[in-house]
Each structure stands twice: as structure tokens, then as C-alpha cells.
Amino acid sequence: MGRLKNKVAIVTGAARGIGRAVMKRYAAEGAIVFAADVVKDELMFEVNLLTQQGFLVTAVPTNLAIEDEVQTLAEQALSQGKVDVLCNVAGLIEEKLLEDTTNEIWNRILNVNLRAPFLLCRAVAPAMKAARSGSIINVSSRAGSEGFATETAYCASKFGLEGLSRALSKELEPFNIAVNTLTPGAPTHTAMSEVTYSEEMRKIWKEPKEIASAFVHLALQTPQGIHDHYVNAWDLSEQLRKEGWEQ
Numbered sequence: 001m002g003r004l005k006n007k008v009a010i011v012t013g014a015a016r017g018i019g020r021a022v023m024k025r026y027a028a029e030g031a032i033v034f035a036a037d038v039v040k041d042e043l044m045f046e047v048n049l050l051t052q053q054g055f056l057v058t059a060v061p062t063n064l065a066i067e068d069e070v071q072t073l074a075e076q077a078l079s080q081g082k083v084d085v086l087c088n089v090a091g092l093i094e095e096k097l098l099e100d101t102t103n104e105i106w107n108r109i110l111n112v113n114l115r116a117p118f119l120l121c122r123a124v125a126p127a128m129k130a131a132r133s134g135s136i137i138n139v140s141s142r143a144g145s146e147g148f149a150t151e152t153a154y155c156a157s158k159f160g161l162e163g164l165s166r167a168l169s170k171e172l173e174p175f176n177i178a179v180n181t182l183t184p185g186a187p188t189h190t191a192m193s194e195v196t197y198s199e200e201m202r203k204i205w206k207e208p209k210e211i212a213s214a215f216v217h218l219a220l221q222t223p224q225g226i227h228d229h230y231v232n233a234w235d236l237s238e239q240l241r242k243e244g245w246e247q
Contacts, residue, residue, distance in 0.1 A: 003216055005030030008080045010073065010120065012064060013090030015042040018139065018184065021208035022087055022215045023047075027055035029216055034077040036062040037090070064090055064116035065108055074123035083124040085219040087137045088117040088161075095150040106153045113157035118164055129175040136172075137218050138165050140181040140230065162230070169228035178221040184211055185234030206234065213237045213245050 009026050013019030014035035023035045027050050037043040040061040047059035062073045077083050092112040094105050117138055128134030143151055144158035162181055169179040184206075214233040217240060221227060240246075 001028055002030045004219060006032065007084035008032045008077055008082055009085035009087060009219065010034045010036065010077045010083060011087045011089060012036045015039045015046055018208040019089035020046055021212045022089060023057065024050065025212035025216055027057050032080060033057045034060050034073065036060045036073050038063045065111040067119060070116050070119045071123065074120055078124065078127055082127050082131055084133065085135050086120055086124050087215060088120060089139045091139065093151065093154045097150055098152050101152050109153040110157050114160045114164065117161060121168060125172065128177050132176045134177040135219050135221055136168065136177065136179045137215060138181045140183050142183060144181065145230070166228065173223045173227065176222055178223055178225065178227045180218050180221070180226060180229050180231050182214065182218065182231045182233050185232035211237045213240045
């Protein structure tokens with residue numbers, strides 16, 4: 001523990017699932033965490049539990065579909081003078097046939113899954129450049145590398161996130177900033193998978209905390225390490241467990 005001591009981190013989607021697991025692990029590793037989610041009550045509950053234990057976590061209720069709220073999140077974190085780690089975990093899916101995918105659905109999914117990460121990357125990049133360090137972790141999906149029926153908007157958002165990340169990796173590499181995308185790599189128990197997974201998939205899903213080590217490891221990267229990669233979080237976490245990271 002203590003691998004992220006005094007590092008400032010933004011974690012979106014922090015009230016539930018993978019985001020919550022990452023928030024908890026980052027806090028346990030000593031990070032100063034700014035935790036964002038649209039479900040305010042759940043976010044406040046989780047953050048209060050952590051602050052009562054002495055961890056440095058600030059709840060920032062944020063609707064990522066609203067640009068001003070995304071900017072407020074970035075500004076609160078940047079009040080520390082820097083952001084060392086940006087972890088875009090939050091995601092939204094609605095399974096619809098193409099003809100049933102309204103403009104409202106399309107815009108909502110693209111705003112949360114793609115525009116918000118873009119806005120946060122743009123907001124924190126100048127401070128990362130000035131410090132000549134930082135790590136950006138964008139949570140992707142199999143839907144960022146292959147298409148799925150009834151997931152038109154979701155796949156478009158994740159393919160877009162992959163493109164955004166690949167471009168940023170080239171642009172930010174000269175400033176010693178690592179940029180990676182990450183897919184869970186194994187069926188994972190989240191609010192989203194509770195909606196989309198079959199009964200068979202639910203029998204084998206993993207808990208989000210089981211892939212949290214991958215997020216810590218990626219937070220520590222530079223372009224000389226893991227950079228411009230589409231990372232399998234389960235495989236990386238398993239490798240880290242074998243190396244004794246959890247001890």
C-alpha cells in the first residue's frame with residue numbers, strides 16, 4: 001500500500017461497480033481522490049465511509065452529460081495544483097434496435113461515454129504537461145473493438161474512446177504522460193452487467209475489486225512502461241497477484 005501516496009486522482013462512476021472499487025483502492029494506496037458520480041446519495045455514502053477511515057476522498061456529484069458539471073469536477077481536482085491520474089470509468093448503455101435509438105438516447109450515451117472523457121482529458125492535460133507526468137486511464141470494452149447488435153450508440157462511444165485515447169497517447173507522450181484504455185477482461189459484476197448479462201454470465205462474473213490492481217498499476221505508468229495499450233484488466237491483475245502485489 002502507499003503506491004499512490006499524495007497523487008491526485010479523478011475517478012468517475014465512483015458510486016458503484018468498477019468505479020467504486022477503483023476509488024477505494026486508490027484511497028487505500030494513499031491517493032487524494034476526487035470521486036464523481038450522478039447518483040449523489042450513493043456517492044456520499046461511499047465517500048463518507050472512506051473519510052471516516054481517514055482516507056482523502058472528496059465527493060463531487062457530477063452529471064457527466066452536462067459540460068459545466070464536468071468542468072466543475074476538473075476545477076475541484078485542479079485546486080490541488082495538479083492531477084496525476086485521470087480515471088474515466090463511468091459508462092452508460094441502452095440496448096436498442098437502430099430504429100429505436102432516438103437522438104436523445106444517442107446523445108446521452110455519447111455525452112457520458114465519450115464527450116465527458118474528452119472534456120476531462122482536455123481540462124487536466126495542461127497541468128500534466130507542466131508537471132511532465134501523469135496517467136490517463138479510459139475504461140473501454142469489447143464494444144470498443146467489435147460491434148454488437150442493439151448496441152449502436154454504446155459501440156460508437158467505445159470505438160470513439162479508443163480513437164481519442166490512441167490520438168492522445170501520441171500527443172502527450174513527449175510530456176511523459178501515459179495514456180491507456182482498459183477492458184475488464186472477464187465478466188464483471190456491475191450495475192450495467194446486471195442489466196445486460198445472461199444468467200449463465202452471472203454465474204461466472206468477477207467482483208470489481210478483483211481488477212482494481214490493474215488500475216493502480218496503470219496509474220503508475222509512464223510512456224516508457226505500459227502506454228498506448230488496450231489493457232486486459234483481469235489478465236494484468238492476475239499477473240500482479242502472482243507477483244505479490246496484494247501482500
